[in-house]
Amino acid sequence: MAKNLIGIDLGGTTTKMAFLNQQGEILEKWRILTDISDNGSHIVDNIIKSIQQHIEDSGKTNADFIGIGMGTPGTVDRENGTVSEAYNLNWAKMQPVRQKIQEGLGLPFDLDNDANVASLGEYWKGAGSLEEDVVFVTLGTGVGGGVIANGKLLHGVNGGAGEIGHIAVQPNGYQCTCGKKGCLETYASATGIVRVAADMAKEFHGTSRLAELEQTDEKITSKLIFYLADNGDILANQVVDRICFYLGLALSDIGNTLNPASIVIGGGVSNAGNTLLQPTTKYFQENAFPSIRDSTKLKLAELGNDAGVIGAASMALQFR
Known part of the structure; x- marks a missing residue:
């Protein structure tokens, strides 16, 4: 058997x-x-x-x-x-x-x-299964990652390879639990997105359902922010744009360093689909070296949970 x-x-x-x-x-x-x-x-x-x-x-x-x-x-x-x-x-x-x-x-x-x-998992059966060089980014409560080069998962000298969530994207930005400031995790995780929305709502002048909800005790989630963005909310779209700028910037650094065939985005936040992927790809391409821009593709993960x-x-x- x-x-x-x-x-x-x-x-x-x-x-x-x-x-x-x-x-x-x-x-x-x-x-x-x-x-x-x-x-x-x-x-x-x-x-x-x-x-x-x-x-x-x-x-x-x-x-x-x-x-x-x-x-x-x-x-x-x-x-x-x-x-x-x-x-x-x-x-x-x-x-x-x-x-x-x-x-x-x-x-x-x-x-x-x-x-x-x-x-x-994604390398074996999902979005990276046809490639030997692929980087995975998971956007959930935190931001994690994994790097596969020549078909092998990289661990680094102390197991720290793939700590994508701790690429600094904003000098002197939000305090991260790791002790540094301005890590990608503090902006592009589910909790980070909610934090960015709260701060941007304070500066926002105009009509926005998200801005109204921020002024009540309503529980705001990253899922709600993407939903409102999809439905034309101005503030929600500004928040998503800022998140995607930071994510695209960090992914361009990875692309410029490793030039994988694909960078695959997974985790709960990736359920936003093209609302997340399209602006992230735009900022990735703006910040990536030309030959990287033409050869490294951004994709959504396929296997979910x-x-x-x-x-x-x-x-x-x-x-x-």
């Missing part, structure tokens, strides 16, 4: 898991809530229990699987299979994730940073 793969996409709110075949097709997927209580001490145990249950329910045994891959927030030590500084999981201290999962499930296990893993589990499962192929 053909052996399958297990992919885990660990997030601060939910943990997504899936069984896949070796061609990267999802056979079964499910999710559980991520229990971050007691310093996140239940997270790995809950994953083990859930996978054991699903293996049993599907009439399979451990022998039907090659191995497990996982994407996780935080600082990942791939050599030792540990995770630390994943504050949204309450994992401030080092967690021996590989050791616990291998002992609990008896299968070989590998893990990597969640943005890298989503990149591997499945990128993480697919990319995670792809890491288990090494155990064949």
Whole structure:
């Protein structure tokens, strides 16, 4: 019987898991809530229990699987299979994730940073699947990324390759949680977009539904801002234009450095589609070196929420 793969996409709110075949097709997927209580001490145990249950329910045994891959927030030590500084999981201290999962499930296990893993998913089965040189940018609560060069995911000397969210786009700009100022993440993440809108609304004079909402206690989201922009709101369009300027500028820096075939934009914010992609492409082309402008294409990701589990499962192929 053909052996399958297990992919885990660990997030601060939910943990997504899936069984896949070796061609990267999802056979079964499910999710559980991520229990971050007691310093996140239940997270790995809950994953083990859930996978054991699903293996049993599907009439399979451990022998039907090659191995497990996982994407996780935080600082990942791939050599030792540990995770630390994943504050949204309450994992401030080092967690021996590989050791616990291998002992609990008896299968070989590998893990990597969640943005890298989503990149591997899009590279294997999504928008970058026909290219050996491709950069992925995920715009979500934060901004992450992954760089694939000559078909290999780059990690850098200290695991810091692909920290696209921390390219500085505005000198002395917004304070970032990383300690620097003016990082792309503070402008182009879902939270950053809301912050830009609040600041621009203070300076805005004219008629705008977004400006009106900013003056009430209405909860503003990046999704709402893009929706209003699509429907002709002047302020919302100005906000989107500014966000796309910063994003296009950062992506042109990446293009000029790496000249990938594609830069693929994913994460929740990318659901805005062409409203995000078209102005970002315009600013990318204005700031990119001519030969880069003509050869590196900006694209939207294709796998949505499945990128993480697919990319995670792809890491288990090494155990064949």
